[in-house]
Amino acid sequence: MIRLPDTNGAFSDYRLSGxxxxxxxxxxxAARVVFSAAHVVxxxxxxxxxxxxxxxxxxxxxxxxxxxxxxxxxxxxxxxxAQRGMGLDWPGALELIRRTRExxxxxLIFNGCxxxxxxxxxxxxxxxxxxxxxxxxxxxxxxxxxxxxxxSRALAAVAGSADDYVKVxxxxxxxxxxxxxxxxxxxxxxxxxxxxWGSGSFEAAMEVALRVIEExxxxxxxxxxxxxxxxxxxxxxxxxxxGVKMYTGDDFNYPDLIAGDEIGFSHALLGIFDPLAPAxxxxxxxxxxxxxxxxxxxxDPTVPLARLIFRAPTQFYKTGVVFLAxxxxxxxxxxxxxxxxxxxxxxxxxxxxxxxxxxxxxxDPDLAADRMRKLLALYGA
Numbered sequence: 104m105i106r107l108p109d110t111n112g113a114f115s116d117y118r119l120s121g122x123x124x125x126x127x128x129x130x131x132x133a134a135r136v137v138f139s140a141a142h143v144v145x146x147x148x149x150x151x152x153x154x155x156x157x158x159x160x161x162x163x164x165x166x167x168x169x170x171x172x173x174x175x176x177x178x179x180x181x182x183x184x185a186q187r188g189m190g191l192d193w194p195g196a197l198e199l200i201r202r203t204r205e206x207x208x209x210x211l212i213f214n215g216c217x218x219x220x221x222x223x224x225x226x227x228x229x230x231x232x233x234x235x236x237x238x239x240x241x242x243x244x245x246x247x248x249x250x251x252x253x254x255s256r257a258l259a260a261v262a263g264s265a266d267d268y269v270k271v272x273x274x275x276x277x278x279x280x281x282x283x284x285x286x287x288x289x290x291x292x293x294x295x296x297x298x299x300w301g302s303g304s305f306e307a308a309m310e311v312a313l314r315v316i317e318e319x320x321x322x323x324x325x326x327x328x329x330x331x332x333x334x335x336x337x338x339x340x341x342x343x344x345x346g347v348k349m350y351t352g353d354d355f356n357y358p359d360l361i362a363g364d365e366i367g368f369s370h371a372l373l374g375i376f377d378p379l380a381p382a383x384x385x386x387x388x389x390x391x392x393x394x395x396x397x398x399x400x401x402x403d404p405t406v407p408l409a410r411l412i413f414r415a416p417t418q419f420y421k422t423g424v425v426f427l428a429x430x431x432x433x434x435x436x437x438x439x440x441x442x443x444x445x446x447x448x449x450x451x452x453x454x455x456x457x458x459x460x461x462x463x464x465x466x467d468p469d470l471a472a473d474r475m476r477k478l479l480a481l482y483g484a
Contacts, residue, residue: 105472107457108484110450119472122463124401127385129175134391135361135368136348137383138177138213139376140184141168142424143191143199144434153442157186157195163434164199165206170433174384176376177211178203179251183292184374185215186421188256190440193220193239201246213284214243217253223260223295229271232258236275250283251327251372252276256295265301265311272315282324284350284372287312289330291417305330309339320344327352327372331413333360340367354413354420358402361387362395374420375409378427382464408458411451419446423455427464430456430471437478449482 106114129137144167149158171178180203181187181196191199200214218235226232232255243250252275262268276283287308290297300308316323325348328336333356340349351360351369360369376383382401389397412423422443429437437444456465456475465471 105475107453107475108449108479109453112484114484117457119460119465119468120463121468122461123466123468124381124385124463127381127388128173129384129388130391133175133387135387136177136211136350136370137175137376137387138179138211138350138372139171139380139383140179140182140372140374141171142377142421142428143185143440144425144428145438145440147436147438153190153440157191157440159191159195159199159440160434161202165202167428167433168203168207168210171377171380172207172210174380176380176384177213178207179215179372180212180248181215182251182253182286182374183215183288183418184377184421184424186440186443187215187217187253188219188293189418189421190443193217197239197242200243200248204246204248213249213251215253215286216240216243216250216283218255218257221257223256226257226261228261229258229267232261232271233274236271237278240275240278244280249281250279251286252279252283253286254288254293254296254299256293259296259299262301265307268300268311269315269318273319276315276319276322279322282322284324285312285316285326286352287326287328287330288352289328291331291415292329293418305332305335309335309342313339313342316347317344320347323347325350325370329353331355331417336360336369337364340369354409355406357409358386358399358406361402362390362398374424375405375412377424378412378431378459378464379405379409381466382462405462405464408455408462408464411454411458419443422447423451426452426455427459430459430474431464431466432470437474449479449484452478 144160144163146158221235300311327350329352350372386401
């Protein structure tokens with residue numbers, strides 16, 4: 104039992120369900136390729152200001168990656184869930200990529216590769232963007248890493264047409280030694296990416312992204328789209344060339360997209376599969392066994408939780424992800440890079456606690472309740 108406040112500050116008793124997701128591990132050759140975009144754990148004792156260089160608790164950060172790997176999930180490293188470009192800079196991202204590869208050399212890991220070392224305001228043209236991409240491609244590949252080509256704020260700032268995107272992506276893909284995952288990140292996650300692919304229209308932008316894939320199909324494993332619109336994802340999924348995967352980045356509609364329809368399905372590369380990792384492993388194991396009812400029974404109830412975590416302003420979803428990691432004992436504090444733990448209000452955390460409990464995502468309910476009480480005390484409750 105724990106006393107929790109409502110949005111008016113009135114307290115009432117809340118009885119925890121005691122429900123916990125059953126243990127499962129995805130086998131090799133699972134029904135879907137599943138990546139969790141993993142968060143990082145900040146060092147709470149750093150003397151750096153939140154606006155300064157990131158200081159990471161490497162032990163806790165790597166322990167969480169072992170947790171994901173133990174569940175059989177792939178790891179999408181140094182992505183926006185790791186606060187890439189929002190607290191984690193390129194040197195920090197490369198160190199994260201290096202350490203994860205050394206810790207888990209046999210794991211399925213793809214790594215975020217972008218242009219975040221180039222401030223968009225300092226980009227003078229497409230060649231600056233190319234050089235920034237090339238630097239990261241070469242550095243990550245020198246470590247033996249696979250690539251996720253992330254959307255570029257600098258390219259969005261300097262591109263004058265759709266053809267500019269086609270040219271830059273073609274040149275970057277030519278430097279890639281193995282097929283990559285492209286990432287189309289919507290402006291709800293990053294306002295600086297508005298009009299990506301050279302258009303504010305989804306249909307026109309999709310044609311450009313498809314052209315990039317079709318002209319470089321041997322270099323593309325798949326594409327992740329994060330637009331929070333399942334109809335747009337399905338429309339593009341049905342247009343992909345044979346052998347090119349769709350990785351859902353839709354943190355609102357992932358159960359239906361992963362389950363698929365009579366024409367096809369999406370694989371998964373999701374930030375929500377950081378806190379939902381046990382549910383993802385169990386549900387997709389059941390999907391592989393042909394038990395679609397069990398798949399939906401586990402994943403469908405998590406959607407309200409995901410929609411709360413990713414509510415607008417969507418870019419602050421990392422706060423909810425790290426909060427749940429703290430509740431579940433994956434880190435000893437609720438401190439984030441850039442002080443991002445302060446980017447959501449107390450009622451948000453109270454609702455997350457309740458949703459996570461109802462979904463069976465609190466692996467030690469007593470620990471989670473104790474930590475929730477500590478958070479309430481911090482707020483004077």
